[in-house]
Amino acid sequence: MTPQVKAFxxxxxxxxxxxxxxxxxSACAVIDSVLDFDHASxxxxxxxxxEIIAYIRDTGLKVEWVLESHVHADHLSAAPYIQEKLGGKIGIGDQITVVQDTFGKVFNEGTEFQRDGSQFDALFKEGDSFQIxxxxxxxxxxxGHTPACLTYVIGDAAFVGDTLFMPDFGTARCDFPGGSSETLFNSIQKILALPDETRIFVGHDYKAPGRDEYAWETTVGEQKALNVHIGKGRSIEEFTRMRDERDSTLPMxxxxxxxLQVNMRAGQMPPPDEKGDVFLKLPVNKL
Incomplete structure (x- = not known):
């Protein structure tokens, strides 16, 4: 089956x-939504x-799932907002509990923060399936990028989150807590084992040098042949050395x-204080 995919x-x-x-x-799923956040204010x-909600309403679709490929470190999730407006169940990988335990400590969340993944409606593990x-x-x-990263294979399409980027940009960083370049290499092999014609939809694009337009769709065959980090049969030793050296130069x-504070709560803000005000923490020298 070939799902219809609309990118935002x-x-x-x-x-x-x-x-x-x-x-x-008319059934659909939303993958990796964004809540806009101005850091300065x-x-x-x-x-x-x-914009996503308007598209779904205008085309008469029904949301069954609001899916997260992982706990994103570069944007806040709008999953609960979309769920409130359109319904659907929020899903993520079952290793969210590892992420919650790690960052519950980083942010000194205390015992009131549940580290069992109960903020989400569904926790997926390897081999699980679901219906749209x-x-x-x-x-x-x-x-590899994070412990909870998932790839959703829906018909002839694979939604890989941050695990792979476009072939001219490479692969995910592995230097966050719980990340591993060796683990990422092995995870990517699962994706590359899919049929060559499988469409791959990436979670980010940054326009690699020499490319003028943003892009987000490729194929397994193109990744195997052209990915600058993992293509052409690169060995695990070559990959991990390159990835670890590169990651050591990247800013947070x-x-x-x-x-992290929001996304480990399934897109919810931390609980408000007695006045109803919400605060995010700024841990010093923790990352």
Whole structure:
């Protein structure tokens, strides 16, 4: 089956969100939505999510799933906002519990913060499947960037989150807590084992040098032949050496601290204080 895929590109965070539709009906899923956040003022905005909501309403679709490929470190999730407006269940990988335990400590969340993934409606593991109308989705656990990373294989399309980028840009960084370049290499092999014609939809694009337009769709065959980090049969030793050296030079994402606090809660803000005010923490020398 070939799902219909509509992409929404967020310029502020270089994130690509997707609406994936059952071609034989009106059921759909939203993957990796964005809640706009201005770091300087601490203000949120729903413009990006509202664009997705308007498209779904205008085309008469019904949301069955609001899916996260992982706990994003570069943007806040709009999953609960979309769920409030359109319904659907929020899903993520079951290793979210590892991420919650790690960053619950970083942000000194205390015992009131549940680290069991209960903020989400569904926790997926390797080999799980789900339905979008008559269309089946299959789950690949593809850690390495983070412990909870998933690839959603829906018909002839694979939504890989940050695991792979466009072939001319390469692969995900592995230097966040719980990341591993060796693990990422092995995860990518699962994706490259899919049929060559499988469409791959990436979670971000940054326009590689020499490319003028943003892009987010490629294929397994193109990744195997052309990916600058993993293509042409690169060995695990070559890959891990390149990845680790490269990661040591990368700065932290601009929105990593607010993003992690919100996204490990399934897109919800931390609980308000007695006055109803919400605060995000700024841990010092923790990352």
């Amino acid at each position: 590109f967020d310029d502020a965070t270089n994130t690509v969100s997707y609406v994936v539709r059952d071609p034989k009906g 601490g203000r949120t905005d729903t413009s990006s999510a509202d 109308g008559q269309m089946r989705g299959d789950v690949l656990h593809t850690p 994402p601009r929105l990593i601290l607010p993003s």
